[in-house]
Amino acid sequence: MNERPTMIEFQDVHKYYGDYHALRGINATIKAGEFFSLLGPSGCGKTTLLRTIAGFEEISSGAVLIDGKHMEGVPANQRPTNMVFQSYAIFPHLTVEENVGFGLRRERLAKDVLARRVGEALEMVGLKGYGARGAHALSGGQRQRVALARALILKPKVLLLDEPLSALDKKMREQMQVELIKLQRQVGITFILVTHDQEEALVMSDRIAVMFEGEIAQLADPETLYRRPNSRKVADFIGTMNFMPASVVSESGGRIEVDTQGFGRVEIDAAQAPGATTGNGTSIGFRPETLTVLFEGQVAADRECMATIEEVVYFGDMTYYDVRLDGMQTPVRISMRNVFGRPVLDIGTRTRVAWSPGALVLFR
Numbered sequence: 001m002n003e004r005p006t007m008i009e010f011q012d013v014h015k016y017y018g019d020y021h022a023l024r025g026i027n028a029t030i031k032a033g034e035f036f037s038l039l040g041p042s043g044c045g046k047t048t049l050l051r052t053i054a055g056f057e058e059i060s061s062g063a064v065l066i067d068g069k070h071m072e073g074v075p076a077n078q079r080p081t082n083m084v085f086q087s088y089a090i091f092p093h094l095t096v097e098e099n100v101g102f103g104l105r106r107e108r109l110a111k112d113v114l115a116r117r118v119g120e121a122l123e124m125v126g127l128k129g130y131g132a133r134g135a136h137a138l139s140g141g142q143r144q145r146v147a148l149a150r151a152l153i154l155k156p157k158v159l160l161l162d163e164p165l166s167a168l169d170k171k172m173r174e175q176m177q178v179e180l181i182k183l184q185r186q187v188g189i190t191f192i193l194v195t196h197d198q199e200e201a202l203v204m205s206d207r208i209a210v211m212f213e214g215e216i217a218q219l220a221d222p223e224t225l226y227r228r229p230n231s232r233k234v235a236d237f238i239g240t241m242n243f244m245p246a247s248v249v250s251e252s253g254g255r256i257e258v259d260t261q262g263f264g265r266v267e268i269d270a271a272q273a274p275g276a277t278t279g280n281g282t283s284i285g286f287r288p289e290t291l292t293v294l295f296e297g298q299v300a301a302d303r304e305c306m307a308t309i310e311e312v313v314y315f316g317d318m319t320y321y322d323v324r325l326d327g328m329q330t331p332v333r334i335s336m337r338n339v340f341g342r343p344v345l346d347i348g349t350r351t352r353v354a355w356s357p358g359a360l361v362l363f364r
């Protein structure tokens with residue numbers, strides 16, 4: 001990823017709406033050809049930031065650069081970007097090919113050239129043969145593909161996608177996620193996706209900026225965000241994280257000794273404390289799948305402790321156990337992949353639980 005040139009650069013970008021401080025010093029670079037996501041809760045500023053790239057929103061201070069050029073004063077229609085909106089803004093009274101060719105109408109292309117370009121764009125989004133159909137006679141997913149084709153036909157350097165899949169049902173959304181990834185690899189354009197769906201961001205992105213209240217809280221690849229979140233807030237927003245009260249005993253040579261409520265004294269690597277001190281108290285975090293309920297005769301690969309099962313949620317392929325580790329006041333969640341022939345344990349069962357110091361994250 002490092003060898004790719006920079007496509008977008010935010011330099012200390014601030015945006016005020018009247019008194020409201022919507023973007024609070026955004027610094028980030030997005031690389032050419034990257035699938036980049038802006039992820040965060042409603043109102044955190046994702047759409048605002050996307051619109052500053054598109055040129056639909058003037059910034060209050062700082063700078064936005066696209067492909068090395070300052071964008072101040074450059075109107076939206078002269079930027080090498082194109083935007084696809086949440087509510088697929090296609091024209092229902094036009095045909096599919098008229099919709100897709102809409103952006104090219106000013107170029108006054110020869111009929112056969114236009115037809116070829118429209119055909120190529122439709123093929124890219126899996127709508128070959130749909131050109132003559134009225135746009136009103138399409139499913140939600142197909143309409144969104146028309147909107148994509150219409151954006152892609154202009155060959156932008158950057159495609160901006162503001163929650164483009166949120167109006168689709170779950171099945172269609174998952175299918176379109178896979179197709180969008182394939183499409184992005186195929187065309188090689190920089191995609192910037194806005195979503196408040198953490199799974200969607202994890203599945204699709206090369207890198208993700210997690211935003212809260214107008215700021216980027218963490219910018220990293222999906223695995224780093226999931227395994228090494230830099231704050232409890234990021235950890236909580238992405239997937240499920242268990243937290244356990246803890247205190248730091250000593251720190252030296254890249255090792256940190258921590259006293260935990262449920263696992264006792266444990267030594268971890270400094271890389272397992274990726275965040276700055278927030279002053280919100282010290283705790284250890286761990287994901288549900290990093291613990292394992294041990295069945296009779298099973299040996300823990302690493303460490304083990306005793307626990308009581310307090311809740312069982314059966315999902316077919318998975319079972320979630322809420323267990324109270326001996327010495328802890330609140331239960332923690334363990335997710336286990338179900339294996340054919342192995343029973344699901346009942347509430348109240350005493351069990352051994354395997355855990356691993358390497359899977360712990362320290363927040364303080």
Ligand SMILES: Nc1ncnc2c1ncn2[C@@H]1O[C@H](COP(=O)(O)OP(=O)(O)OP(=O)(O)O)[C@@H](O)[C@H]1O
Pocket residue numbers: 017020022040041042043044045046047048049196
């Ligand atoms: N034109 C505007 N005038 C005043 N305030 C605005 C304007 N546009 C957005 N805001 C405010 O700025 C903040 C960020 O809005 P934005 O639309 O960027 O959020 P978002 O992260 O895209 O949220 P969502 O997930 O709900 O779409 C919100 O508090 C919003 O109310």
Ligand SMILES: [Mg+2]
Pocket residue numbers: 046047048194
């Ligand atoms: Mg938005």
